[in-house]
Amino acid sequence: MGRRVERLVFAINGERYEVSGVDPSTTLLEFIRTRTPYRGPKLGCGEGGCGACVVFLSKYDPIADLVEEFSASSCLTLLCSINFYSITTTEGLGNVKDGFHSIHQRMAGFHASQCGFCTPGMCMSLFSALVNADKKTDRPEPPDGFSKLTVSEAARAIQGNLCRCTGYRPILDACKSFATDVDLEDLGLNSFWKKGDKDLKTTKLPRYSSGGVCTFPEFLKTEIRSSSGVSNEAKLTSIEKGWYRPDSVEELYKLLNSNAFDERKVKLVVGNTSSGVYKDTDLYDKYIDLQAIPELSVIKKDNIGIEFGAAVTISTAIEVLREENNGAVIFKKIADHMNKVASPFVRNTASLGGNIMMAQRSEFASDIVTILLAAGSTVCIQTSSERVTLTLEEFLVRPPFDYKTLLLSIFIPSWSIAGTDLLFETYRAAPRPIGNAVAYLNCAFLAQISQCKESDGFVLDKIQLAFGAYGTQHATRARKVEEFLVGRAVTASVLLEAFGLLRETVVASKGTSHPEYRTSLAVSFLFSFLCPLAKELTEPRKTVLSNGDSAKYSDGGVNNCENNMTSNIVNLDHDDLHFSSQQEVEFGKGYLPVGEPTKKAGAEIQASGEAVYVDDIPAPKDCLYGAFIYSTRALAHVRGIKFNNSLASEKIVSVFTAKDIPSGGENIGSIFMFGSERLFADLLTEYAGEPLGILIAETQRFANIAAKQAIVDYDMENLEPPILTVEDAIRRESYFQIPPPLNPKPVGDFSKGMAEADRTIQSGEVNLGSQYYFYMETQTALALPDEDNCMVVYCSTQYTELTQSVIAKCLGIPFHNVRVITRRVGGGFGGKTSKAITVAAACALAAYKLRRPVRMYMDRKTDMIMVGARHPMKVKYSVGFKSEGKLTALHIDLRINAGISEDFSPLLPKCIISSLKGYNWGAFSCDVKLCKTNLISKSAMRAPGHLQGSYIAEAIIEHVASILSLDANYIRRKNLHTFESLTLYYQGNFGEASSYSLPSVFDELVLSPTYQQHVEMIKNFNCANKWKKRGISCMPTVYEVTLRPTPGKVSVLNDGSVVVEVGGIEIGQGLWTKVKQMAAFGLGKLWEDGSMNLLEKVRVVQADTISLIQGGLTAGSTTSESSCEAVRLSCGILVERLMPLKERLQELGGSVSWGTLIAQASMESVNLSASTYWVPDRTFKSYLNYGAALSEVEIDLLTGATTILRSDILYDCGKSLNPAVDVGQVEGAFVQGIGFFVNEEHLSNSDGVVLTDGTWTYKPPTVDTIPKQLNVEFFNSGHHQKRVLSSKASGEPPLVLAASVHCAIRQAIRAARKVHVSTTGSENSPSIFELAVPATMPVVKELCGLDNVDKYLESISARRSVKA
């Protein structure tokens, strides 16, 4: 049974590792993070869907003496499968000790790392793309310092990597800076050169040289050559350890037919990427690795086709198919489609066979199977008894094969038939255009055509239509449609009839989301494929030349393809990855280094993976790991918890529930100013996702999987049905009280305002759903019992102070016994406030009970289910307005779904109304109900309430505009506040008239010639294009922020280095960077001319609740400025203490250096530490922020896909403390807002359990869904005495401006509906409709008409019969 090697040998970052006795289910990521010093690869999802864990793998072939290299997701790669590989992590590229790699330096210099949790993965994806590009011998040598990478490849390099902070633009710039064809002028704000710099920019970029990193150490090559002859293959067949690597099919069957294997506990693997798709429900104790079976890796090419061994990876298949000339069109198209499967780092290890078997056995929505089905592929399989070749279709319809059936190979015929016209096309509609998203539907069509003798058209001699992923067991051929079409000439009426049959064929199974949409996609795609063949559908090409981009502005190509049969007829994928951007910002000069675009403190170490997050802290001795057991019922008695009899259950060390709260302690898991939440449900669970207990195991993976073995005994006896919606809550009058000061106040007399109106809308409605934080670092804490009943807790939290008090209360110990430490947080967005406390408290409780360290790093699914999200709400409005667009009155009924506890919710109405009041509504009133429901409590998420308030205002404005048939931007401008009305609406917080910049900001955008030009272009475009429409919209924001008291402490050590502590937490928002600048400025004041640059002397350190008390909450966009102010005041104290000494020294010997001054001060026992608790001025606790954004979009009427063509953001940032940080905040917030408005569908089941619980179903923006052009300009409203050095907030306000994208989509849909109504005579209003949030592809398509293709064809047929 193969040779045995009882150990694994590999290299990580050039260092040799030899491991034995490893659990075969250990992933490479787990090994790296727990058994090596490297922490660069991060766990973001564990599903292959985020790229945080990407590493670079190198594999040596000793016979060819070649190294094969590729990126891979280490969360899916099993350790045992990489025997004799070399692994490079971001630390291996460069580090603090050896110097950083140019990738790290450029990521830092382009301000591409905020929280930094995604950055190591980004670096590795880019590194892999650089290595691959540089290996291309057919490309010319790049200029010095560049790589052979192209700009478009640079964007694709990070296609599968998620970043929740930056909005991708700066990351793209960093990637593009390596490209040989980059125009450096196109790159954005960076720390290498200043705008307008005339010097040669190339020389300023940190130098890149290809091959600078040794990715495969010589010693490993030697060892491979000498071990087992010349084989690179791991002969790791240690039966005891459960990893088997047969080297022939016979060996495999010997293993399978032995009695050592139980189907439930053995897994056959190649890349193991399926573990990202189907979460293992139990542990496996045996794995059979198929990669060493040579037959499975063979690729055979001849003139009849290509045969791929089943273990060939998707990436290799793409390369081979692209090279192949025989049947070139088909192969190339298959390759192009495969290039949209997952992401590069998944495709590099994912096998074709694995994909096909998942489709056959587990109903996986495969793309590969669909396209191969249309191409007439066959497969060869081996069962225990025989080897057979089947058509792919025969293979798919068989009952799921058992684990003893081996897929050997896949054959794709070449289809080059001389003398015939052959068409082949593949399509997919997915939430992300270039991959990393499973399709709503995919399809591929192959047709042989000939000229029709009677007409000018074409006849279909043969046609193969395959459809998949639409909610079907497996991809299918639409046989009835094929039979109908064969032999017919393509005409509108033939297509109509065919589509009727297609609608009967492509029917999603019950429970599939958006079933009708999926069917309509099938029609759209087949129409796109066949339309060019129908003479009557061919119209002259229409072009719009106003922007000179005639090709792009053609009618989508649908009507212009007679001579281009095999081209991508309708470019439905929008996969052009050309991006551009501009940042127009001023750098402040008055308070240097404040105002400079200093690069983020610690950005390089974030890139090199050396920055320490909570889960990066090495596990202390005897550390145990926890995972929550949570409720899956909305309201039920909990009678007990049992566990499955499984391998995973054997890993349980302990379980703690409410019964285990120590005497004197409280069952408390979080607290906010309005109330608290239990740590664990006791006898009654009140919402799905409620913690029932914490399970403890020896590793995090064991804890996670063991927690899934829990069987909770629920009982609904004598319980009312749960309250889940606002409607339920209203019916049952289930409300939280809103404290009177927080209840929004009316403005003016609503009835009077309505009476003054010419027109009214009486019952408009807006519904808004939720949004999940999707910070890249999930909730995590590490609790260490300390002497004398103390507890030290490292926690990823935005609220250390409250974490400390909750833990102390829970354990029944004094607050000073609990020390909570937070260095940095891998993204928070509000989500690491109350919920982070629960995680910390649960770990602390377990640690307290066990007297051992306990840590928890929540898996993504649990995090998504157990952590609340944005508040859903229902809004009804009545609005009055004059015929010329002036608003006279608004009343809204606001029904907010707050979930089970108050949390932040009582503050929400004030936030909503504050932003809603950004317009002068005339009179305003509202009625607010905060609904208590049996859902997880909703919490603050970036721009809480403000986002909804702004959107509600825009929706009402749009509604008014459509009733009056006026331009919505005209209505907006007309109803912007005057300073007088502003004073009425924002009593006390309106500031001075001179600081009210909104009208100027708004006008600058909508009165610009560019805007006017684009409006014109859009009109022309919409006239000329049948299947694509564009829309443009501008919106303003008035965003009120509140300042909170914050402590700060500055200490100067004897060598002159400075340590700064602040209450605020570094969550990626650049707080440390601004604080550092402020400390340097504050202490630099000792030198009046500002000549002393102390920036590099300053280090900001972790928040520690014992060292600096009253830290408060990091939230609301103002923590950076208030922390800065506390630091400035502390510096002031030090300056006061040091100034006399400095003057004395100066008198003695002229100029005095910082070092001399501090040395002397310390000799003279000057107190070199000062702290302040800054409390905002009573007269200036809040202020208003202003900004506006203009967005332009294009929608595809066939698929519903939206492309954001351009967004321009003009934001009043006052005198920015750090323009680079603030631009980053603006862009990142805006893109997060786009997620809410366009991409992120947040769904729950009937018990309120979140269904969109991973990267498979929840789709935050990726690099291919951001605006193609993103411009940010700062509007400097000048000096302001009470704001911190005249600065303004930037973290949240720009997020609400993403509603401009939604409004632009609405405009585009309006244009589409106008055509639809005029061609179909539909009674639907073209302009008044509710556009849901998020405006996903199904939503857009539905509003444009799921039957728009049929209606179009009907109109053509009708016209034809009239003519006849």
Ligand SMILES: Cc1cc2nc3c(=O)[nH]c(=O)nc-3n(C[C@H](O)[C@H](O)[C@H](O)COP(=O)(O)OP(=O)(O)OC[C@H]3O[C@@H](n4cnc5c(N)ncnc54)[C@H](O)[C@@H]3O)c2cc1C
């Ligand atoms: C994040 C992500 C996104 C993805 N997106 C897409 C997408 O958009 N479209 C798409 O089509 N696919 C997508 N996939 C699926 C991906 O293509 C498959 O996971 C991959 O091809 C499986 O190959 P593998 O070698 O990793 O299989 P493994 O995980 O090793 O095995 C998968 C299954 O097949 C069995 N198996 C493997 N090889 C054989 C064989 N030769 N004979 C018999 N049984 C075998 C295994 O026992 C196992 O049950 C995605 C996957 C991930 C992780």
Ligand code: FES
């Ligand atoms: S953690 Fe591996 S891809 Fe997300």
Ligand code: FES
């Ligand atoms: S910087 Fe990318 S996720 Fe935070």
